Amino acid sequence: MDFRFSEQEEKLRQEVREFCQKEPPETFPCEIEDEGYGFGGWSRAFTTRLGQKGWLSIAWPKEYGGMGGTTMERFVAAEELAYHRAPQYGHLFGDAVATGVLRYGTEDQKQEFLPRMAKAEILFSTGLSEPGAGSDLLNTATRAIKDGDYYVINGQKIWPTGAHLAEWCLLLARTDPDAPKSRGLSTFLVDVRSPGVTVNPIVDMAGAKSFTEIFLEDVRVHKKYLLGQENRGLPLVFEALEGDRFWGRCLRHAGSKRDLEELVEYVNESKYDGHRLKDNQTIRDTLAELAVELEVSRMLNYKAAWLLNKGASISWESSVVKVLADELGQKIASAGLDILGPEIQLEDGSKWARLRKRFLFLYVFCRGISLAGGTSEIQRTTIALRGLGLPRS
Amino acid sequence: MDFAFTEEQEMLRKIARDFLATECPKDTVRKMIKDEKGHTTELWNKIAELGWPGLIIPEQFGGIGGSFLDAVALVEELGRACLPGPFHSSLMGTLAVMRLGSARQQQELLPKIASGKLILTSAFSEPGTGYELDHLECQASAEGNEYVISGTKLFVENAHVADLMLCAARTKHDGRQEGIDLFLVESGAKGVIRQPIETIAGDKQYQVAFQGVRVPEGNRLGETHTGKDNIRKLVELATVLKCAEMLGGAQQVMDMTVTYVKERVQFDHPIGSLQAIQHHCANMMIDLEGMRYVTYLAAWKAGDNQPFAKEAAVAKAWSGQAYKRICDLAHQCHGAIGFCEDHDLPLYSRRAKTYEFALGDSRFQRRFVAKEIGL
Numbered sequence: 036m037d038f039r040f041s042e043q044e045e046k047l048r049q050e051v052r053e054f055c056q057k058e059p060p061e062t063f064p065c066e067i068e069d070e071g072y073g074f075g076g077w078s079r080a081f082t083t084r085l086g087q088k089g090w091l092s093i094a095w096p097k098e099y100g101g102m103g104g105t106t107m108e109r110f111v112a113a114e115e116l117a118y119h120r121a122p123q124y125g126h127l128f129g130d131a132v133a134t135g136v137l138r139y140g141t142e143d144q145k146q147e148f149l150p151r152m153a154k155a156e157i158l159f160s161t162g163l164s165e166p167g168a169g170s171d172l173l174n175t176a177t178r179a180i181k182d183g184d185y186y187v188i189n190g191q192k193i194w195p196t197g198a199h200l201a202e203w204c205l206l207l208a209r210t211d212p213d214a215p216k217s218r219g220l221s222t223f224l225v226d227v228r229s230p231g232v233t234v235n236p237i238v239d240m241a242g243a244k245s246f247t248e249i250f251l252e253d254v255r256v257h258k259k260y261l262l263g264q265e266n267r268g269l270p271l272v273f274e275a276l277e278g279d280r281f282w283g284r285c286l287r288h289a290g291s292k293r294d295l296e297e298l299v300e301y302v303n304e305s306k307y308d309g310h311r312l313k314d315n316q317t318i319r320d321t322l323a324e325l326a327v328e329l330e331v332s333r334m335l336n337y338k339a340a341w342l343l344n345k346g347a348s349i350s351w352e353s354s355v356v357k358v359l360a361d362e363l364g365q366k367i368a369s370a371g372l373d374i375l376g377p378e379i380q381l382e383d384g385s386k387w388a389r390l391r392k393r394f395l396f397l398y399v400f401c402r403g404i405s406l407a408g409g410t411s412e413i414q415r416t417t418i419a420l421r422g423l424g425l426p427r428s
Numbered sequence: 429m430d431f432a433f434t435e436e437q438e439m440l441r442k443i444a445r446d447f448l449a450t451e452c453p454k455d456t457v458r459k460m461i462k463d464e465k466g467h468t469t470e471l472w473n474k475i476a477e478l479g480w481p482g483l484i485i486p487e488q489f490g491g492i493g494g495s496f497l498d499a500v501a502l503v504e505e506l507g508r509a510c511l512p513g514p515f516h517s518s519l520m521g522t523l524a525v526m527r528l529g530s531a532r533q534q535q536e537l538l539p540k541i542a543s544g545k546l547i548l549t550s551a552f553s554e555p556g557t558g559y560e561l562d563h564l565e566c567q568a569s570a571e572g573n574e575y576v577i578s579g580t581k582l583f584v585e586n587a588h589v590a591d592l593m594l595c596a597a598r599t600k601h602d603g604r605q606e607g608i609d610l611f612l613v614e615s616g617a618k619g620v621i622r623q624p625i626e627t628i629a630g631d632k633q634y635q636v637a638f639q640g641v642r643v644p645e646g647n648r649l650g651e652t653h654t655g656k657d658n659i660r661k662l663v664e665l666a667t668v669l670k671c672a673e674m675l676g677g678a679q680q681v682m683d684m685t686v687t688y689v690k691e692r693v694q695f696d697h698p699i700g701s702l703q704a705i706q707h708h709c710a711n712m713m714i715d716l717e718g719m720r721y722v723t724y725l726a727a728w729k730a731g732d733n734q735p736f737a738k739e740a741a742v743a744k745a746w747s748g749q750a751y752k753r754i755c756d757l758a759h760q761c762h763g764a765i766g767f768c769e770d771h772d773l774p775l776y777s778r779r780a781k782t783y784e785f786a787l788g789d790s791r792f793q794r795r796f797v798a799k800e801i802g803l
């Protein structure tokens with residue numbers, strides 16, 4: 036047992052830290068603001084800058100524009116960036132797509148996509164959910180019909196995050212309607228600028244344009260963009276989702292550490308009804324409890340990163356990571372707002388205006404985090420079935 | 429980064445698990461709760477033969493020379509088996525002698541501890557004071573080349589079978605306070621009065637009154653004054669070990685529950701196929717995984733001589749509550765069968781509460797964490 040990072044990993048962390056000091060991440064414009072998953076906002080400009088540094092592709096092989104490093108290095112860089120509130124939304128899910136391309140893609144796909152993803156010339160969204168297929172992905176109805184060298188795709192996707200900001204989409208569609216539900220699905224790499232694709236942003240409950248709906252009408256996708264085998268899309272999607280759960284949630288501890296630090300600063304400096312907040316035992320206990328849970332979350336994230344780095348499966352571990360991270364995120368948002376108090380809604384232009392704005396937003400947005408990427412109920416079922424071997428219902 | 433135990437540690441765990449499965453079945457555990465002594469000499473001797481009391485004692489003193497992480501690996505298994513008896517309380521005393529004892533004291537005591545012939549325990553907390561130490565009232569006044577100890581201690585584990593107690597007291601020379609020291613007090617010494625305390629888990633806890641107990645100067649642990657910080661560190665080590673014990677227990681509760689819900693059939697299906705039950709189990713698993721890695725982090729830091737006070741507090745704050753939640757859900761999954769006195773589950777759920785209190789409950793730990801995060 037050894038919970039130290041390697042010298043190489045620490046060196047990279049230091050580089051990232053220095054980079055964040057020289058080029059403060061908050062100075063980059065964001066298309067989607069930080070929604071409190073732990074990985075910051077969506078910023079094309081920042082993602083592009085990371086691409087120039089080679090930090091989007093740390094763990095990919097060199098021949099595809101990668102740095103030939105390890106998954107743990109990739110994680111350490113992301114962790115350090117998260118602590119500095121760097122906007123990583125635009126590319127972090129790309130890691131899951133890239134893993135799919137590396138594992139299931141053809142040589143041509145690897146050559147075509149990875150070097151461009153590494154430079155942020157293209158970004159990906161994931162188009163899985165549909166009106167009739169939320170938790171129940173097997174119910175996917177979007178159809179892809181083979182026509183010579185092409186597939187013709189018709190259907191509707193709903194909720195893909197950032198499909199209006201990304202050029203490409205990892206799309207799940209049904210290629211064999213007669214096979215059992217799980218056997219007829221395939222995944223495609225789809226250029227959403229293709230004729231027949233309409234992407235409309237949907238305004239979420241927090242007022243942000245983060246997710247979208249996608250309409251596909253006779254969209255012709257060349258067969259070279261089929262990822263993996265035809266009708267064998269499901270295992271690939273499950274693996275991609277495993278990666279998505281991890282990369283989308285593994286930064287909770289780092290991102291939220293900053294939130295906690297700012298709440299501590301606020302409590303240390305503020306008074307209410309003539310009493311110093313820092314003397315309030317309930318507040319102290321609440322913040323300490325959050326600190327304890329952030330440590331738990333941190334260790335579980337590290338464990339999953341360690342497994343991933345060894346090439347091991349994280350089928351249920353990623354669900355543990357996700358449930359804990361999401362519910363903790365909700366707790367922080369809620370506790371934070373409670374501590375900031377009702378007056379925080381009124382104050383403007385005060386020293387704490389930014390903190391106030393952040394927590395008001397987090398409080399509303401955090402309702403979505405335990406839904407996105409698979410609901411907490413689905414994750415719990417995954418833990419029970421995969422982690423504990425309980426029988427299917 | 430490496431989350432795994434070494435092969436040797438895995439071996440130690442396996443040996444312990446197999447040994448305890450045969451030598452310490454749950455019927456024995458239950459019997460020992462009602463037994464006044466609370467453990468059998470026969471089992472203790474076998475444990476001594478395995479060398480466990482000397483696991484972390486250096487070889488030069490007849491021990492195995494294992495690391496703190498080795499101890500954590502073992503204690504986790506002992507927790508899984510609910511091992512009754514003085515092993516844990518004696519281990520804390522052993523750590524005290526190893527870390528703070530003078531060369532002479534180590535020479536004299538460690539070989540006896542390693543061979544299982546000498547059993548220790550510690551007497552720290554008092555009525556009205558927990559583990560903060562600042563408010564200790566027990567006094568040790570120097571008189572010639574003796575100390576006279578007066579005060580009352582609470583939750584002295586296995587005081588009835590321990591040969592020596594490590595008593596924390598405020599030292600006084602000529603009426604001048606000199607901070608806190610640890611004293612080795614023979615439990616049969618004149619003026620030592622031991623009274624059992626009833627606990628929820630039936631473990632053997634005592635209130636011990638020290639009524640003008642005289643000990644020679646040489647029984648003060650260490651060459652110079654011990655100091656509060658050193659005692660604090662000991663409590664922190666004990667806290668990590670307690671978390672490991674809780675972790676083992678929680679793992680066993682998880683395993684028992686999974687086995688049971690796979691077997692128990694209602695409505696023609698194993699109840700483990702019902703989502704309400706599955707989600708209870710998933711919640712147990714999340715809590716358990718959390719317990720595991722915050723405990724290992726604290727243990728690794730402690731063994732690596734890094735500061736670990738915060739990690740120990742975090743581990744205990746989480747484990748105290750998580751273990752209880754795990755047991756609550758396990759009871760719910762077991763139905764009435766788990767509510768019987770002779771079922772194994774109550775052994776754990778009762779301990780979960782006792783262990784939550786031990787060495788400071790979650791709120792106590794969070795008070796410390798609050799300071800650590802800058803409040």
Ligand SMILES: Cc1cc2nc3c(=O)[nH]c(=O)nc-3n(C[C@H](O)[C@H](O)[C@H](O)COP(=O)(O)OP(=O)(O)OC[C@H]3O[C@@H](n4cnc5c(N)ncnc54)[C@H](O)[C@@H]3O)c2cc1C
Nearest residue numbers: 161162163164169170194195196403406407408409410412
């Ligand atoms: C902010 C946000 C971002 C998103 N981003 C994307 C994206 O990028 N790409 C994408 O494809 N999708 C995305 N989604 C969609 C997301 O994956 C789905 O919302 C999610 O899988 C749940 O589907 P649903 O909303 O249809 O809810 P439903 O599946 O209808 O679920 C409703 C409720 O029923 C419960 N439920 C459903 N089935 C079961 C079951 N078997 N057992 C127990 N309970 C069950 C659910 O847990 C939930 O509580 C996003 C969603 C949000 C909120």
